[in-house]
Amino acid sequence: MTQNGNKSIDLKNPFELFGLEPNFLLNEQELSQKLRDMLQTVHPDRFVSSSDQEQLAAMQKTTQINDAYGVLKSPVRRAQALLQLRTGVDSSGEVTVKDPMFLMQQLELREELENLSVKKDMNGLMSFAEQIESMQEQQIAVINDFFQQEGENQELESDKILAEIYKLQFLRKTLIDIEAAEEKILG
């Protein structure tokens, strides 16, 4: 058995489903407010005594909303969805980053994580996580700038954005690995 990737159920525009303008920056409170409003009316809990068809439709609709919410909430997935929406570029595949500065930094960060893990330095790991978190914030700002420029430059440079999204993904992954290292130390 071979397998061809793992996708969300419905790649319909998640922004549209939530009645939002397709922008990278979004108001998290507004997003969760809209989630609550929609689910108040279509969640399966509202259809416990309804016909099987309505129960099924409620489950499918809620599934779609939950899925779209997952995309919109995560900066990486939101950027990928927005890029696909605007340029048609599918960003779930392989990305090659040629930026030597970033590659260097990547190596250094991995090394730092390795060192702290070996030394079982809990405090070091915690402040390292804070450092990555602030890098993550900066990276989100960089991606936002790219999407903002689009209007001015007409053409969105999808290769460049893909590389920036990849960097954000890398930082996210590093944070997860830091957590795993902390867990290991705590037993």
Next chain:
Amino acid sequence: MALLQIAEPGQSTKPHEHKYAAGIDLGTTNSLIATVRSGVAETLPDLKGNHLLPSIVHYAKDGTVSVGYSAKIFQCSDPANTVSSVKRLMGRGLADVQTIKEFTANQLTASGIGMPAIQIFDQIRNPIEISAEILKVLAHRAESALGIPEGDSLGGVVITVPAYFDDAQRQATKDAAQLAGLNVLRLLNEPTAAAVAYGLDTGNEGIHAIYDLGGGTFDISILRLEKGVYEVLATGGDSALGGDDFDRAIASYLVEQAEVDAADRQAHQMAMLKAREVKELLTEHELIDVHFMNWDGQISREQINELMAPIIDKTLLACRRTIKDATLKFADIREIVMVGGSTRVPLVQQKVADYFKQKPLTSIDPDRVVAIGAAIQADILIGNKSNDQLLLLDVLPLSLGVETMGGLVEKIIPRNTPIPIARAQEFTTFKDGQTAMAIHVVQGERELVDDCRSLAHFELRGIPPMVAGATRIKVTYQVDADGLLNVMAEETTSGVQAEIQVKPSYGLTDSQVTEMLKNSIEKAEGDMQLRMLREQQVEASRVIEAVRAALQDNGQQLLSEQEFAAIESALRQLEIIAQGTDINAIEEAIKVVDTNSQEFASRRMDASIAKALVGSEVDEL
């Protein structure tokens, strides 16, 4: 504090419209049932005034089954035929049994459904049957307390499960309810239920942590309560860690002191009972005299604290992980709520307070809070409350994955994803003319299949034979609002629905459930037929009522005249057929209504969403 509400005669829900619903906490050590009466949720006592029903079942040689306190009597005198902590066996494998030490007194054997079973006299009882006995007693208690006439039953129940229960454990719980003849409105996570009980009392918005340490399970859930919506942000825990582990640690200390023979089962059982007594006494006292077998001595609270501390530390580690999963910090937690009898242990409260740097909330009886929350939710689900307020949004507790080459797991849906949720995966054949393939679904966080819980083997058949790689099979994994998984497969180029055979690793297939249900009804064949007919008629009137209401609501706006007429005629047909006695014909007529109203149902959802979004825009102004 729960206030007694007095309603004006005109304001109360009309009695003939009131449907009876109950919340059931099916616990490892004790179980409870609660219901909402006159607007107040309360647990229901038995005739002797006991609210807790010990989750113990005894089978006598003459076939008499006793449950609760009447079964507890046999725990020492007839341990081989007395089953306690059966929840620990639900949805688990025989191989897990080595770690479940209570069952040394019972003879565990294979049951043919993956789960371990218990040999009692010449019969084999599986955990689902044993749990059903407990549920039956609770349901009966509710029916008599609510004055439900003979022959009628509860409209529906909400049964709580540990948030950390996996798919097999949830399915087993639902099967037990079905076997007990109960209509399950929803499986509700225990910490979420507790939050509901607390939230309605205090109306506190913000982020709450629910620390739930029961007899055999530990759960931690992080929830955000905002504008009547409870959103579970993350959940974690250990479905094989609980207060019983405290008892066991103390019991092995007692066994050591009294120099008990390792093979003496009865002595070990007595040590467990004594340990529980010691633990409970030391929540009040600092030092007590203990007599066990030939040993007399003193045990201090400090001594048992030392024995319990490592177990509590494990729970705190899970708390830390779950808060991280919710991408929160300890300082974000506004309140921490204590649930489960084991949180009465002073060391638990102290360690939790130290760890979260705040005093935990314990105002509702930790034994009853889950059942109370479940009752409130059951009341809302069955439609007794105007449902424009409370809504629970829960998550998948453990990641779902499929086996790939080399025994590795590929994650399909990560843990803490809001449910219901679905993912699709595309597969292709690797041999010419291949017409079948197998998918092994597992649940857990580890990378190797062997380290995760095996849920089921799905076998796809009837794939149209084509050259290798030409077929595209879309497999959809759907998790419903109960946290239960369903798998569908479709050949996308031809649109052929592949046939799926499910072999649950631990549990029953649908036909096995039906079979057990039949066996459990000892009455004559005629009664079974009558019961099935009655059930089908109830289903028919439920469908008619629901679809009619929908048509009246917005059928005119959403349907063309032709579509409207098609549904209406299907309904009329069903009404006529449902008055007859042909079970199959009624079932068919229901299907016709279903098919005709499928599109309508989906349009109604879209209309609701559009309305909700317009509503939120107005809110922003």
